[in-house]
Amino acid sequence: MSFITFKLKATSDDAQKDNLSIGVSFNSNGVDLLFNSQNKNTKITANDALKIDFSQYCHKPIIKKTKKTKKIIYNEKKNTFVGKYRHKSELDILEFDRILNMVLAGDDSTDKSGRNAKRLCEMKNEIEKKLSGNLSNINRRFFTQELNKIENKINESIGAIDSYRSEVRDILDLYSRKKSIEAKTNLVERFLKASSKYVTYDLYLQHKDHFICIGCRSSLSDQIIESNTNVVCEKCQCINVSRNKVKVENEKSSHYQSKKTKNEETFMGSFTRFLCKQRVDIPNELEIKLDEFFRQKNLNIGIDIKKEPLILDGTKWIKNNTNIELMIEALEDLGYNTMYSHVRYLCVWYWGWKVKDYEHLKEDVIHRYRVTGAIYNKLKDGSSNLKADFHLCKILNTLGVGCKITDFKPIKGNKTLENYENYWKGIVYEIKNNDKYQHHNGKKIDWIFDD
Numbered sequence: 001m002s003f004i005t006f007k008l009k010a011t012s013d014d015a016q017k018d019n020l021s022i023g024v025s026f027n028s029n030g031v032d033l034l035f036n037s038q039n040k041n042t043k044i045t046a047n048d049a050l051k052i053d054f055s056q057y058c059h060k061p062i063i064k065k066t067k068k069t070k071k072i073i074y075n076e077k078k079n080t081f082v083g084k085y086r087h088k089s090e091l092d093i094l095e096f097d098r099i100l101n102m103v104l105a106g107d108d109s110t111d112k113s114g115r116n117a118k119r120l121c122e123m124k125n126e127i128e129k130k131l132s133g134n135l136s137n138i139n140r141r142f143f144t145q146e147l148n149k150i151e152n153k154i155n156e157s158i159g160a161i162d163s164y165r166s167e168v169r170d171i172l173d174l175y176s177r178k179k180s181i182e183a184k185t186n187l188v189e190r191f192l193k194a195s196s197k198y199v200t201y202d203l204y205l206q207h208k209d210h211f212i213c214i215g216c217r218s219s220l221s222d223q224i225i226e227s228n229t230n231v232v233c234e235k236c237q238c239i240n241v242s243r244n245k246v247k248v249e250n251e252k253s254s255h256y257q258s259k260k261t262k263n264e265e266t267f268m269g270s271f272t273r274f275l276c277k278q279r280v281d282i283p284n285e286l287e288i289k290l291d292e293f294f295r296q297k298n299l300n301i302g303i304d305i306k307k308e309p310l311i312l313d314g315t316k317w318i319k320n321n322t323n324i325e326l327m328i329e330a331l332e333d334l335g336y337n338t339m340y341s342h343v344r345y346l347c348v349w350y351w352g353w354k355v356k357d358y359e360h361l362k363e364d365v366i367h368r369y370r371v372t373g374a375i376y377n378k379l380k381d382g383s384s385n386l387k388a389d390f391h392l393c394k395i396l397n398t399l400g401v402g403c404k405i406t407d408f409k410p411i412k413g414n415k416t417l418e419n420y421e422n423y424w425k426g427i428v429y430e431i432k433n434n435d436k437y438q439h440h441n442g443k444k445i446d447w448i449f450d451d
Contacts, residue, residue, distance in 0.1 A: 072203065074099050080200040089181045091203075093191045097172055100199055104161040124150045138292070142285045160198060167194045213238055236440045263385055267369050270388035271362070274315075274396075274407070276345045276355050286336065290350055293330045306352035314402050317354040322347065324406060340409050361399055367440050368395045372427050379426045387411060390420050400448050 072083030127147045175187045213233040272278050291301040310317035327343050347353045389408035396403040411417050428449050431437045438445055
């Protein structure tokens with residue numbers, strides 16, 4: 001029969017509160033100790049007390065393991081290293097070298113882009129099989145030309161791996177022996193420059209947050225005194241609210257492209273194509289195939305249409321019974337889908353169109369793209385951007401160009417075009433009702449909108 005009973009509650013650094021309780025009972029037969037910890041119960045005698053391992057009653061906090069993701073990855077399809085870094089010394093050029101060696105040598109695990117000798121040899125065998133069969137004269141000429149191109153690429157690819165290794169061998173040897181960050185950083189720069197002939201680097205630096213002007217993208221950090229105040233940019237006179245803090249890159253590396261930069265480059269690429277000033281590698285057989293297509297539709301071929309007079313049509317001079325939709329139809333039928341983006345250029349080349357030159361508006365176009373793009377980013381749902389051709393058409397019209405959506409490759413889907421139009425209405429409303437968009441570089445901006 002027990003005559004004294006008491007309990008002690010104890011916790012440890014690695015145990016939760018009230019996790020462990022100790023009960024001690026004195027009775028006529030001796031002393032009983034009872035240990036309770038959640039679902040664990042132990043009863044022992046006093047003689048065994050010193051043998052107790054208290055850790056079994058203490059539950060250490062569970063550490064959640066998180067999957068560590070790579071900052072830089074290799075995109076096989078684009079043959080590009082993509083990612084971000086804080087300092088060039090973080091870039092593992094030994095790993096870059098390992099992957100490049102596999103790609104250039106034609107390793108099965110990396111060869112998905114058709115850039116190395118193994119894949120090119122497979123393509124060569126496929127074309128040779130086609131040439132051994134029955135083909136029309138046009139197709140035979142086409143595949144013969146393709147075979148010659150592939151054979152030239154094979155010869156280049158075979159020598160590429162040797163050329164690459166000879167260029168980076170000394171750099172990698174020094175890199176493996178150097179220990180200082182400064183020395184390794186210089187070697188990383190040399191490696192990236194040498195290897196950029198064989199692979200693309202889409203890497204960008206991570207920097208601290210800075211205040212920037214929504215109009216000209218210049219830094220406003222020195223002008224800002226306190227939050228929630230309006231700050232007028234000294235360069236473009238745009239009004240900025242100091243709480244608008246955005247992340248920008250204050251120094252680009254030679255191998256860096258931010259998402260914003262790529263979006264702007266895509267947009268300006270559309271502007272270049274609109275002016276028909278891009279470089280286009282037109283297949284030798286394309287004119288012959290276009291002639292054959294239009295003859296089958298009982299339409300005049302290019303050489304005959306070029307003799308006809310020009311007709312003014314907004315931003316261009318065209319020929320009778322020709323338009324962009326017809327050229328798109330021809331390219332689709334002939335299997336030249338990759339040429340769609342150059343359709344305006346092809347109309348000039350094949351039919352003899354002429355286009356107006358708006359190169360003098362380039363700076364205004366860039367500024368208005370940045371302003372309207374920033375507004376769109378606030379309005380949009382999701383991560384998609386306005387289609388570059390649509391965006392350019394609208395911006396040119398704010399400058400009084402008189403552009404039409406039919407001046408570009410058609411946008412597929414009425415719903416998509418309707419969504420773009422709705423977003424543009426929101427952008428127009430924001431610009432009309434906010435004074436900060438009315439000045440740039442100290443000059444007043446005239447926005448022309450269709451009511």
